[in-house]
Amino acid sequence: MREKHKPLEENNYWPGYVDALVNVVLNMLFMVGIMAVGLVSLNVEALGNFKLARQAQQLYQINEENMLLAALGTFIAAIPEIPKPVPASTPVTPALAPPAPVVIRPEPPKEEPAKPPTALRVGRQRAAPVLVDEKQQLSERMQWGDQASIGVLEFEPFAFRVSGAQISQIRQLVAQTNAGRWSLAIAVDGNETTTRESFWRLSQIRQQLLLTGVPQEAITLRTVNILPPSTGSSRRVFIAHLRYS
Incomplete structure (x- = not known):
């Protein structure tokens, strides 16, 4: 099976x-x-x-x-300029060259120079209270007084060079003033970057003043910390002209 x-x-x-x-x-x-x-x-x-x-x-x-x-x-x-030597003048004998009679002429009356503009504006228009507050604080810190003619030169946000319009206004401002001291001041908020940018703008305006014939010893630059800082304060340069007392 x-x-x-x-x-x-x-x-x-x-x-x-x-x-x-x-x-x-x-x-x-x-x-x-x-x-x-x-x-x-x-x-x-x-x-x-x-x-x-x-x-x-x-x-x-x-x-x-x-x-x-x-x-x-x-x-x-x-850097001060080296003075040129002055050649010694040859003494003149009185017998050979008698002194000329001195004629006193009346000086013509001096014309009163036109008062410089109170504000130089280039760029965006800012509110008047902001400028008044900055002007008051800078005047107190710099001791400008009430007799100083103060102008405001404003830059664009990322502009560091003086424009053609600003150069013409600086020349116009210098032409309308007599000899005196020039004080350039700008308000900053304490930030290192804005302080450097502000000093660069101050140097540019100082160079333009030197080109117009202003003596270098008559120009002062200064950045001033203000509280509270306003928007765009590091772009507004205050140019103060103070007459010699």
Whole structure:
């Protein structure tokens, strides 16, 4: 009697293995896609921040060079000129050259110079109370007094050089005044960067005054900390003309 062999039941695990492997691969691809999008976004943001930082560094270097040039120009302008030797005059014998009679002529009456403008405005118009407050504080600190003729020269936010309109107004102001002292002052908020920019603007105006013939010893520069600081105070230069007493 032959024995009946039962068919062997074999477990087929390949379909389940392939299904699990496909799910793992799909999940990995999804995670790789998310990581790629995140890395691209971070790279774009990092490049933007790097460009901004580089631009800020270049602007700072430009400001440093401008301040160095301004200090060098101020130092060169402060060097006194060497007086030229005066040739000795030959004495003249009274018998050969008798002194000429002295004729006293009356001096013509001096015309009273026109009063300089009280405000020189170039750029944006500011509120009057802000200018009055700054003028009062600067007058008290600089001891200008009520007799000083004070003008205001205003710069644009990122302008450090004197424009053509400002040069013409400075020349007009000097032409309308007699000899005296010139005091250039600007109000700052204590920030180091704004103080350097303010000194650069003061040096530019001082150079224009020297070009118009004002003696260098008659010009003073000063930055004054005021409280509370107003918006744009570091761009308004107060030019005070004080007559010699």
